Amino acid sequence: MIDxxxxxxxxxxxxxxxxxxxxxxxxxxxxxQRIYYANxxxxxxxxxxxxxxxxxxxxxxxxxxxxxxWGRDALRxxxxxALFAAVLIDRNPAARAADPIAAMGDALDAGSxxxxxxxxxxxxxxxxxxxxxxxxxxxxxxxPRVACVPVWxxxxxxxxxKGEFLPLPLLCSVTFGEPLRPAPEEGKAAFLDRARDALLTxxxxxxxxx
Amino acid sequence: MxxxxxALFAAVVGVLTTAxxxxxxxxxxxxxxxxxxxxxxxxxxxxxxWVMVAVLGGAFALGKAGxxxxxxxxxxxxxxEYMTLTRTRRGxxxxxxxxxxxxxxxxxxxVWTEWYGLMAVFIPVYAFLLLPIAAALRGxxxxxxxxxxxVQWGLMICVFCLSHVPALGMLDIPGYEGRSLLLxxxxxxxxxxxxxxxxxxxxxxxxxxxxxxxxxxxxxxxxIGGGAGAMLIGTALWWATPFSPLQACWLAGLVTxxxxxxxxxxxxxxxxxxxxxxxxxxxxxxxVLDRLDSVVFSxxxxxxxxxxxxxx
Numbered sequence: 001m002i003d004x005x006x007x008x009x010x011x012x013x014x015x016x017x018x019x020x021x022x023x024x025x026x027x028x029x030x031x032x033q034r035i036y037y038a039n040x041x042x043x044x045x046x047x048x049x050x051x052x053x054x055x056x057x058x059x060x061x062x063x064x065x066x067x068x069x070w071g072r073d074a075l076r077x078x079x080x081x082a083l084f085a086a087v088l089i090d091r092n093p094a095a096r097a098a099d100p101i102a103a104m105g106d107a108l109d110a111g112s113x114x115x116x117x118x119x120x121x122x123x124x125x126x127x128x129x130x131x132x133x134x135x136x137x138x139x140x141x142x143x144p145r146v147a148c149v150p151v152w153x154x155x156x157x158x159x160x161x162k163g164e165f166l167p168l169p170l171l172c173s174v175t176f177g178e179p180l181r182p183a184p185e186e187g188k189a190a191f192l193d194r195a196r197d198a199l200l201t202x203x204x205x206x207x208x209x210x
Numbered sequence: 211m212x213x214x215x216x217a218l219f220a221a222v223v224g225v226l227t228t229a230x231x232x233x234x235x236x237x238x239x240x241x242x243x244x245x246x247x248x249x250x251x252x253x254x255x256x257x258x259x260w261v262m263v264a265v266l267g268g269a270f271a272l273g274k275a276g277x278x279x280x281x282x283x284x285x286x287x288x289x290x291e292y293m294t295l296t297r298t299r300r301g302x303x304x305x306x307x308x309x310x311x312x313x314x315x316x317x318x319x320x321v322w323t324e325w326y327g328l329m330a331v332f333i334p335v336y337a338f339l340l341l342p343i344a345a346a347l348r349g350x351x352x353x354x355x356x357x358x359x360x361v362q363w364g365l366m367i368c369v370f371c372l373s374h375v376p377a378l379g380m381l382d383i384p385g386y387e388g389r390s391l392l393l394x395x396x397x398x399x400x401x402x403x404x405x406x407x408x409x410x411x412x413x414x415x416x417x418x419x420x421x422x423x424x425x426x427x428x429x430x431x432x433x434i435g436g437g438a439g440a441m442l443i444g445t446a447l448w449w450a451t452p453f454s455p456l457q458a459c460w461l462a463g464l465v466t467x468x469x470x471x472x473x474x475x476x477x478x479x480x481x482x483x484x485x486x487x488x489x490x491x492x493x494x495x496x497x498v499l500d501r502l503d504s505v506v507f508s509x510x511x512x513x514x515x516x517x518x519x520x521x522x
Contacts, residue, residue, distance in 0.1 A: 019290065021490060124300075161300045166307050169286070171294040171489065204484075 007083050011051035011058070014044065018159055018172035022052035025202070026178030027149055029054050033113050034179065035148045036061070037136055039129055039199060040117035041157030044167070048156055049115055050084070052174050062107055063115040066091050087114065101138045108143050115151075118195070124162045128203055132192045140182050140191070147179035148195060152202035175202040214450045215270065218395050222263055229256050248413075254494030262492070262501070266398070270391070274322070277376040277394060282318040287498040288506075289314065289368040291489040295479075296360040301350030305341045305358075309365055313337045317373050324380040333370040338362055367476075367506050368499070374509040381513075383520045386452040396451050396458075397465060397512050400444045401504050404466040405473075408436030425477040433470055440466045452520055464515065465508035472507025476500075 014020070022029075036049060046063040053061055067088040070080035080086040087107045090096035104114060116139075119130040140148050155172040177198055182191045233253040240246040269276035289310065298306060313333065320329035342358045378393040412432025420428050444462020448455040476499065480488065489497020499506075 019491075155294060158298065161303060164300075164303050166303070166311075168293075168303070168306050169290050169310055170306075171290055 003082050007058075008055070010047065010083070014047045014051040017167055017169060018044070018048060018156070019169075020048055020052055020172045020174060023173060023175040025175055027147075027176055029057060029176075031057055031060065033108070033111065033146050035108075035114045035116055035136070035139060035146055036151045036176075037116045037118050037148055037195065037199070038151040038153050039123065039203075040119050040121070041123045041153075042160045042162065043122075044156045044160045045117065045153050046084070046115050048153060048172060049151055049174055057113070060111070061113040061115060062087050064089060064104055064117070068092070085112075091120070101135060101142070104135070104139055105142055108139070108146055113146075114139075118192075122162050123157070128200060129196060132196055134188055134192065136195060137182065137188045137191050144181060147181060149179045150177035150195065150199040150202060151175065152177070152199060154204060177202045214389065214392055215395070218392070218399070218447070218450055219267055219270075222267075222399070226256065226259055226263060229259070251494050258492045258494050270395070274376070274379050274391065277379065277391065278318055278322045281372060281376045282314065284498055284502060285314055285318070285369045285372045286310070287491065288372065288488075288502055289364060291491075291497045291499045292364040292368050293361075295483045295485065295488070296357075296364065297353070298357050298361065299350055299352060301348035301352075302345055302357055302361060304348065305344040305361055308340065308344060309337075309361060309369075313365060314369050317369050318376075321373050321377045321380070326377075326380060329373070329377065333365055337365060341365070371506045371510050372502065374513040375505065378509075378513055378516070381517055381521050383452045383516075384522055386520075392450050393512075393516065396444070396447055397509065398505065399447065400440050400462045401465050401469045401508050403443050404436050404440030404462075404469060405504055406436075407439040408432040408470070411435030411439070421474055421477075424474055424481055428470070428474060428477070437463060437466045437470070461512065461515070465512050468508040468511050469504030473503050475507070476503040 038045060038049060046065070050058055050061065050063065063084055063086045065080055065084075065086040065088055067090045070076050070086060070088055080088065087103055089100035089103055090098060091100075104116070107114060116136060118132040118136040120133040120135075121130070123130050136148065140146070152175045153172065154175070155170050158168065159170050159172060160167045180195065180198055186194075233249070233256050236249050237246075237253060240249050265280060269280040272279075293306060293309075317329065317332060320332060341361055345354065345358055345361075375394055375397065378397065379391045381390045381393065383390060408428075409432070411434075412427060412429045415431040415435060416427070416429035418430045419426050420430055420433060441459050441462045444465075445455050445459040448458035451458055453461060476488075480486065487496025488499035491497055492501055495501050
């Protein structure tokens with residue numbers, strides 16, 4: 001109960017600070033199982049996607065986050081697990097015990113939607129997107145019924161860039177594109193390229209794809 | 211002051227009621243031919259006007275404190291819309307933080323305390339030197355001049371210029387003691403009515419764009435018709451001001467011209483950034499900056515002309 005109130009409060013706070021507008025350009029906010037994959041430049045990213053989802057969808061949508069970051073102290077563990085119900089994955093392939101694809105797959109099997117940042121880390125470069133990791137492809141292959149929805153987050157990286165702690169009150173927008181799924185014969189590289197292009201086309205015109 | 215203010219408020223409510231009725235009739239008539247986007251937009255604009263008049267009326271009822279707070283908030287929102295469209299980098303983070311959280315409140319605090327000397331130079335001298343320093347200390351030279359200029363110009367129009375509206379209250383005009391806040395009503399009424407009349411005259415007679423590349427909707431016919439109407443309205447409001455009818459007429463002409471040119475400048479910025487409106491806050495109008503662009507350019511000129519010509 002308290003968690004739910006806190007979560008609602010946090011979503012409201014994020015919307016107030018960023019004045020965020022949701023643009024459902026390629027699909028509607030309907031309760032359908034999805035993998036929302038987005039560009040990643042700030043810690044505010046998934047809170048923002050999550051805050052523009054209608055509450056019933058929000059409760060059924062879990063962010064995928066790095067265990068090394070969100071497991072670091074008690075506050076982060078509370079936020080990550082109790083509040084956001086994050087699917088925590090280990091980014092270090094050498095040391096990890098659990099398979100991240102399996103962890104995400106379990107969440108999908110349980111009926112949840114996911115928020116995924118296929119770049120794998122926050123982008124602090126001038127390029128609009130870093131290369132995609134392959135997780136999105138493997139996940140989509142194993143769960144062909146779940147649609148992958150590209151989500152472009154604009155300006156959050158300016159509100160709270162990596163390493164800063166004072167958020168600026170700039171206006172943000174979240175644009176949802178058309179859902180896509182891997183075609184039967186489509187390979188990993190081809191699908192990831194297609195997914196990346198679908199995400200880039202949602203970026204405002206002032207940012208050209210490289 | 212109170213009697214004058216109430217009369218002005220009643221007049222505005224009368225005009226808006228008429229506008230709402232006209233909008234209703236137009237919609238009824240057009241309903242036969244299916245939905246009409248122009249009329250829907252007109253009605254959205256009129257509804258937004260009711261909200262804006264209610265906010266300003268409420269602020270006015272609270273006196274100087276209300277007006278300073280409302281314009282500080284308008285500056286904040288305008289600055290937010292403006293900075294969102296600039297291409298600042300991570301190295302501008304401290305400078306932008308200072309703009310939003312230090313310089314803006316400080317400027318309105320100076321207006322509140324009526325410290326004219328510092329209010330007039332605080333942004334153009336101190337802030338303009340501090341901001342590039344804050345950016346330079348972060349050590350990123352990429353597009354440095356563009357970034358610094360964009361931040362400074364945003365601060366200039368969204369905060370410095372707009373703060374001159376509530377600052378009208380600090381003018382001491384002989385024989386007009388305790389009523390100087392009415393100058394705020396005069397300025398806003400004339401500039402906004404001129405915007406409305408330019409829009410209406412432009413829709414009816416508009417043929418020749420003033421600057422076709424920047425804004426096809428700003429026409430000579432609209433400017434002349436709207437300007438003449440605004441000058442008539444300004445003249446008709448002379449009783450609430452320290453001006454003679456003739457003075458009220460040419461001052462209305464001056465702020466109309468500045469407002470028009472300000473709209474042109476802001477259109478150039480929007481066009482360069484590839485957007486139609488600054489934001490989405492006010493239904494039918496766009497952002498706060500879309501509604502205030504003409505006020506921003508006329509306020510400091512009006513302030514200084516009145517200060518030079520009418521105060522002791």
